[in-house]
Amino acid sequence: MAHSTDLDLVNVIKRFGSHAAVNDVSFSVAPGEFFSILGPSGCGKTTLMRMIAGFEHPTSGDIRIRGQSMIGVPANKRPVNMVFQSLALFPMMSVGENVAYGLTCRGVSRAEAEERANRMLERVGLKDFGERRVTALSGGQRQRVAIARCLVLEPTLVLLDEPLGALDLKLREHMKIELKQLQSTFNTTFAYITHDQSEALVMSDRIAVMNQGRFEQVGSPRELYHNPATPFVASFVGETNKWQGEASAASNGSVSVRLPSGTVLQGQGKEANKTSLAFVRPEAIALAQDASALGALANRFEGRVSAVLFDGANSSLLIDTVGFEQPVRAVLPQAGPLAGIEVGAPVHLGWTADAMKVFAA
Amino acid sequence: MMTKSAQRLTLFLLLAPAILWLGLLIVLPHVEILVLSFSERVAPRVYAFGFGNYLEFFTEPLYWRTFARTAGMSILVTALTLVLAFPIALYIARVAQGRLKAMLLLLCLLPFWVSELVRTLGWMMILRETGVLSYVLQATGLTAERVEFLYNDGAVILGLVYGGLLFMIVPLANALESLEPAVVEAGFDLGGSRWTVLRRIVIPHAMPGIVAGSIIVFMLTVGNFATPVLLGGKNGLWFTEQIYAQFITRFNWPQGAAFGMLLLLLSSAIVWLGLRLTGQSLGTTLKQA
């Protein structure tokens, strides 16, 4: 019977002593989905993944794969395979033997296992690599062997534990795309854990942001980015400006925040009459040489460029702004009169009330 | 020029102890034994060069049979030691943590704080007819008569395995410790049973340690003297006893020297054969030990 979800976690709790590493987590992953769990190190995401793989056992709650409870099922009997952070290729075996290993464990004959391993290697672009030692491979090739080793078993779910962490930047960028393509080619469900928000944002269909053993928010990359549900998500996902101040309510979701300097900002939020945090994305900040160009914005200020952080399309400016203790970060426009702006130049900046999310601190 | 020769002198002085140690304590005695082994007694105080002492080993069944028996039992002891040491080493390397790990290693080391002779005498007190084991069996009613466990091959093997255990556990634990936990987990994750993971991942990884430990234990066992003499029966002659007898009770030094050289050569040949059969090289093995 086809099941509408590949993976369901129901109220899973994992305690180590009195510390709850995973605290009442529930979620479902649909077939073919690329699902990421994003969180800082120590947030419990690795423990969560190891419970799904079968290396740890939940203190309470249930883990189901295609509706089947995995409680009491050992790791080697689960239709789940894992790509380890270190890849954990078998150094005592050749590339082909690594890929064929899982098949032979299942009782597939040696010849057939070899045949299927070679076909899988071909699909991941490692044709004729079967005889090589795994130690003789490049980082990207090892990565592909680790994934091929899982995919050859046609698992319901592939778990990936920060497999790109050890790669250098260029290769990592390349592998992000390759992984995503592999996943869609094989149409296998991937559960991916990472602390790198860019990896999660680029590859995932959905992301769960995890912090201190709990899920803060589950949603598409867009949702998380544009509509963070908690201050943690707002600050962890993507670049942002963050200020603290006293909020006071206005009508229909509008909030005004008074910074310690006395400056008042207009934003969106539910909380009022409390110490609050206000977040604005750098790309939401409009810049102009002329104050009149920003006339329509609810928040308008004047400042002086204190630093130009040039990084191609990701370039930004730090602007010393009257009323703010720290410089405000804004995206540097790549065209127009401001493209060539220098340190020390005066500038006007502003943003809409919608662009500023306000949360209770 | 001055500084160069001074540097050379410093280097020489630093190396001197090692060279002296190797030269005086290892190379020189072996050369002397080798020379001695080629001398044959012609008349009192008259010796001539010849291969007779070596021929004697191959022509007198007594001697090569003793050697074959010694080598065979040593291989058995090595295999038993390996089988016993493997789970212990696995536990020390993979399961035990921190203080417990140190404690366990210390526990393995403890018997070596007393001399081999004392350890062997300890076994004698346990195994002899009026010893602890026999007494316990009688007291619990398992046997009616006193039982002699001493003076047989079983007692010799027991004593030798006990003496070799540490030398197997340490290189094994070393080798197993370097096995990345994730590799073992991957073995399970991809569907391997405990036995598959042990056979295809853990044992191949530990192979250099297994070989290193086996070589050490085999060499120690083949060359052991006190344990087979004290625990062995009236039937079991160890090859080292044969060497001792030639030197001490027969005053036939050239024959003893030839036996000594043969022990060295034949046991090295067995080790070489073992390396070939397991496809290991001495280089990787030495790194592990």
Place this chain on the structure above:
Amino acid sequence: MLTKRASLKLATALAALMVVGTAQAAEKLRLLTWADYVPKDVMEQFTKETGIEVEVTLSNNEEMISKLRATQGAGFDLVQPSQDRIAGPQAEFGIYKPLDLSKIKSDLFIASMLEATKKNTTVEGKVYGVPHIWGTDGLIVNTKAAPKVADYNDLCDAALAGKTSFRAKRPALIAFAFANGMDPFASYKDPKAYAAMMDKVGAKLAECKKTVKFFWDGKDQLLNALRSGEVVAAMAWDTGGWKLNSENADIKFIAPKSGALGWVDTFAIPAKGRNDDAAYKWINFNMKPEIAAKVAASAGNFTASNGADKLMQGKLKDQFAESFPKAAIDNIKWYPAVPAGIEEIEGKVLDRLKAGS
């Protein structure tokens, strides 16, 4: 550079000091002997009288010869091998020096024993040994557990399976040769006949091995086994038997029917001994009746000292009298000197005995 040279000088000076230091230590006698031959009070008295310190190393016949052979007779000033083990090794290895008999007070010795020993230890007209302690090899028997044991062959009695013992050394070969109607000493001069005889003895011992619990090696090992009853009859030295007899009257030393084997331990001087004067002083001191009596009591054996027997304790005398009726004394087989090459023949027989199954 200067400091290096200075430190080198310092080291040389230190080394020189150490050499001087050893040379200035008290005069020393390095004695290689058997256990219990040097009681503490005898040693102290000697040091007091002569100012010579005695450094004792314990050993047995084979090791004494091997040690001296390794150094060509250096390392000790006085050794005590059995009288039959002097002439052969001397001819083969030259490890002893002739005794200066003028320095030995011959009237301190039992005259017949001194003469016999001198004769046995003479090589090319020179005397190499004088007697000190003598005793016998026979049977130690637990008469309650093994009442029938009267000769060496009885150790092979199937009724005593797993409860007898002997040493896999040459005395066992000699003893079993006599017990089976052969005279090994008569064949000493004929290696071929001797080898044939030893092969026969070897076959007999191989047969006997089934009843043997172990071939004993150390004296204490055997005595413990006899005490605990693990062994009830064994071929061993008389002294051990009498020691056990004092503890347990059931255990007796028996002179075997075919004859106890008589041995005499001697004094001999190694070829490269450094202190012959001290050696002669020690010999003469030890042969004084009152000293000899103390040593004999300590060793549990008899002494070649003339007159010491009158000073000995009654117990040992009684035990000797019980073990050795007049006929048994006459039947003691005294070892003649072992010619070179005999040990080779015996060794192989013994190796086969120990290795075979």
